Amino acid sequence: MDRDTSSRRPASSGAPPVDIGYIDLLRGIVEGAAVGFAVLDTDLRYVYVNPHMARMTGLPAAAYLGHTLHEVLPHIQRPEAVLRDVLHDGRPRETIVSGRTWVDSPYQVREWRCVYHRMVDSSGKVVGVAGVGLEISEPQQYLYELERAHRRLALLDSAASRIGTGTDVAGTCRELAEFVVPELADAAGVELVPADTASGRRAPVRLSAYATRPDLVTGLAALDARGELVGWPRGIGARRGLAAGRVLRRNAITAAQWRALIPSWPPARACLTAGVHSVLLAPLASDGRYLGSLQLARAGDSAPFSNEDATVARELAARAARALDRAVRFEREHTMALELQRALLAEPGRLRQHGGVETTARYRPADDESLIGGDWYDVLALPDGRTMLVIGDVMGHGVEAAVAMSHYRSTLRALARAGLSPRRILEHADRMVSDSGFERVATCFLALGDADVATLTYASAGHLPPVWLAPEGGIELVPVPVGPPLGSGLGRYEQRVTPERGGVLLLYTDGLVERRGEDIDRGLARLTSLTLSPGDPLDKIVDTVLDHLAVGSEDDIALLAARAVKRR
Structure with missing residues (x-):
């Protein structure tokens, strides 16, 4: 079929x-x-x-x-x-x-x-x-999420070592801005509220740091307004929301929207020119204090900001804010210490004549200005016609050292006016400081000039010996018995009396001669090998000493010069 x-x-x-x-x-x-x-x-x-x-x-x-x-x-x-x-x-x-x-x-x-x-x-x-x-999008999405989570953790971990490495506010802001570019944004800025208006409400803010992707430097250059006042307009900035700890995210901002903001917000023109389409603002807050905000921008073909980006930015800003708060506090204390120290040292720094003694002094802070120390000098004309020269160095740095320096200075002045000899002044000062529980010890050197009998009386509390510039031009160290630093409670001190032989006496702190990794004797040798003329003005002598020896110093330097004035 x-x-x-x-x-x-x-x-x-x-x-x-x-x-x-x-x-x-x-x-x-x-x-x-x-x-x-x-x-x-x-x-x-x-x-x-x-x-x-x-x-x-x-x-x-x-x-x-x-x-x-x-x-x-x-x-x-x-x-x-x-x-x-x-x-x-x-x-x-x-x-x-x-x-x-x-x-x-x-x-x-x-x-x-x-x-x-x-x-x-x-x-x-x-x-x-x-x-x-x-x-295979779903399994790949899972892998991407794992990879992104790993990158987020790595990013947050590295933030701890790369943000807040120093103690200055400007450096911390710069580190934060450079850290988030290009990982989170094409451009980033850090705005700070002045410390005296840190409530965050209606407070003027300044752009303190700015960073951008290298390939977008030209296109986004108009956004860099460091040092200028910044103020987001109503409806987009939500400054109160930032101060309350909320993250602001705006995506798909059109050119028309930027143009509408140009009359009320000048940076809008820069955003329009740069093709910025997305912004994200994260608050910088620490211990309930609003310090400013981290500003992120994306332009051109970059993707808009996601919820994940907002979360990462919030955490980074929180970590950076803690470092920034430390820097703000340090700078405030640093300024206070510097002002206190300068106020106490300003008067003796000028060329003056006390009875029969002519003096001048210099104070030079360390190259690292964060190390404001407790170096001081003093010149005290006593009621009986004698003149007391003082040079000292409080251990440590910062406000505490500056306050301690003021305390020692006042104590020594009071004891000197009581008519005590240099060694007795040091003994009483050591016992008073030790009994008070004051924890900052200090080295100190006293030189008491008595024009009536033409003598100089020296006493040292752990301080370097002075230098005598002889009338004929030679320089030598003045040998003085050295006792323990003030505040140790071990106060037994000796003194040495020498005839006043003319010339110039130089008292100094260890920053002048001490260098890291070098024996102190080498620094003292450099000092005594200088060529100085005892007949020169004291200002010229101290400036010459600093010009030759202060370079490379990592510590503060106090320098006091004195010369007996011949009676007519």
Whole structure:
């Protein structure tokens, strides 16, 4: 009995017949599969896509026919080189295709694992490429999230070692701005509220630091307004929200919106010129005090700020604020210490004559201005006509050292006016400081000049010996018995009395001669080898000493020069 031929389609000459039932079966599998399937001709133009591919890309199948991948899906990376290799040698290839389609997706980046095969007809002619793509966005998204979480942790960990490495406010702001670029933003600024208006409400702020990606320096240069007052206008800045600890995020800011702000907010023109489309502001607050804000901007092709970016920026700002608060407090204390020290040393620094003694002095802070110490000098004209010269150095730095210096200075002045000898002054001062529980010890040197009997009486509490510049020009150290520092409670001191022989007496603190890693004797040798003229003005002598010896000093220097004035 003849078979029914209605299910058969005529085949090409020489080719076996094809069962139409199998073709329909295969078509049903392809069109019902949950994978993308496409056929492209040798020019890499679509001739077929299955329904699943149409659904996952957001385009009907008809929109593909006769077009290339780039024409229908411009945001997908084109694997043209892979497809042409398949056409050329016939070897199947597997590749990862990623990008964005016309369908909204919960994934940051969509990815497909695709396999391509060459297609030939019955005569062996190459007619195109068939591709099958399985979306792997979900597992890849999980991996991306793990990687982002790792990067966030690494970023926050490194912030501790890269932000707040110094003690100055400007340096801390600069480190913060440079740290977030380009990891979080194309450009970043740090705004600070003046310390006396740190409530954050209606307070003027200044841009203290700015950073931008190297390739965008020119385009974003107009945003750099360091030192200038900044004020976000109502409706976009929400300064009160920042002061309350909230993060401000604005994405997709249009050119029209920037133009609307230009009359009320001058930086808007810079944002418009730079193509800024997204901003994120995170508060800098520590112990309930609003210090300012971290300003982030993205421009051009950069992605808008995400919730994750806001979280990272908030944490970075919180960590930086603690370092910034420390720097603010340190600078405030540093300023107080410097003002106190300068106020106490200002008067003796001028050339003066006390009875029969002419004096001048200098104070030079360390090269590192954060190390405000307790070096001091004093010249005291006593009621009985004698003159007391004092040089001292309180251990440590900062406000505490400056306050301690003031305390020692006042104590020594009171004891000197009581008519005590230098060694008795040191004994009483040591006992008084020790009994008071004052923890800052100090070295000190006293020289008491008595013009009536032409003598000098010396006593030392752990201090370096003075230098005597003889009338004939020689320089030598004055040997003086050295007792313990003041405040140790060990107070037994000796004194030495010498005739006043003319010349110049130089008293100094250890910053003049002491250098790290070097024996103190080398520094003293440099001092005594100087060529100085005892007949020069005292101002010239002390300036010459500092010019030769102060370079490279890591500590404060106090220098006091005295010379007896001949009576007429």
